[in-house]
Amino acid sequence: MKKLLTLAAIVFAVAGCSGQNSSEATAPVNVKSLAGDTTVPVTLPxxxxxxxxxxxHAIARNYAQQPPLIPHKADYPITLKRNTCLSCHAWGKAERMHATAIPKSHVIDDNGTLNGRNYSCNQCHVPQASNKQAIVGNGFGE
Ligand code: HEC
Ligand code: HEC
Structure with missing residues (x-):
């Protein structure tokens, strides 16, 4: 009898945990957009x-000391742990990758150790892309 009771207790306990009570209707979640009922009038391509x-193909520089433009896509990740630009431009890798090695101005020793100040390459180097969008005017050098 005692065994039976224990078994029954276990069965009830397990049933209690099994989420069978979820048949109780949950209240509907009313998410209201910040834009209210405003509809989107135009969707642009x-x-x-x-x-x-x-x-x-490096792009010709326009003035002395210009950080050369990046002649390829520039979304190679630069994170705290890894700078993927260096996998092609680091000393010792550049020649094999047919890329220009980072210049002496970017390193702190004779082994090509990058100066920390030059770590975020895209702070100075930007990619050049031909886009179909209207070009923004520029009065540099005028
Ligand atoms: C897969 C290899 C590869 C990676 C990764 C790479 N590059 Fe390059 N990069 C090249 C090659 C090849 C060229 C063209 C040859 C040259 O001018 O160095 C080039 C050219 C450049 C140039 C022009 C150099 C010049 O003298 O005009 C810059 C600046 C440059 N890359 C910056 C970057 C930056 C910044 C990153 C990271 C966002 C990066 N590259 C990642 C291969 C790479
Ligand atoms: C603080 C700005 C700055 C940062 C950051 C920077 N560069 Fe430069 N970079 C320059 C300037 C300015 C030049 C051109 C003058 C020179 O060679 O020092 C240059 C030149 C280069 C060149 C051409 C070298 C040559 O011999 O013609 C390459 C390649 C290059 N940088 C790659 C990189 C890569 C890769 C990174 C990131 C690891 C980086 N740079 C970070 C400013 C920067």
Whole structure:
């Protein structure tokens, strides 16, 4: 008898945990958009994809000390742990990857150790892409 009771207790306990009570209706969730009932009047097509030059063709510089433009896509990740730009541009890798090695101005020793100040490459180097969008005017040098 005692065994039977224990068994019954276990069965009830398990049934209690099994989520069988979920048949109780849950209250509907009313999510209200910040825009209220405003409908979207126009949907624009996605912007044209940027077209980057082929790798291997550096873009002519316009003035001395200009950080050269990146002649390829520039979404290679630069994170705290890894700078993927260096997998092609680091000393010792650049020649094999047919890329220009980072210049002496970017390193702190004779082994090509990158100066921490130059870690965020895209802070100075930007990619050049031909886009189909209207070009923004520029009065540099005028
Ligand atoms: C897969 C290899 C590869 C990776 C990764 C890579 N590059 Fe390049 N990069 C090249 C090649 C090849 C060229 C063209 C040859 C040259 O001018 O160095 C080039 C050219 C450049 C140039 C032009 C150099 C010049 O003298 O005009 C810059 C600047 C540059 N890359 C910056 C970057 C930056 C910043 C990153 C990371 C966001 C990066 N690259 C990632 C291969 C790479
Ligand atoms: C603080 C700005 C700055 C940062 C950050 C920076 N660069 Fe530069 N970079 C320059 C300037 C300015 C030049 C051109 C003058 C020179 O060679 O020092 C240059 C030149 C280069 C060149 C051409 C070298 C040559 O011999 O013609 C390459 C390649 C390059 N940088 C890659 C990189 C990569 C890769 C990173 C990130 C690891 C990086 N740079 C970070 C400013 C920067």
């Amino acid at each position: 996605a912007a044209e994809m940027a077209q980057y030059p082929q790798k291997g």
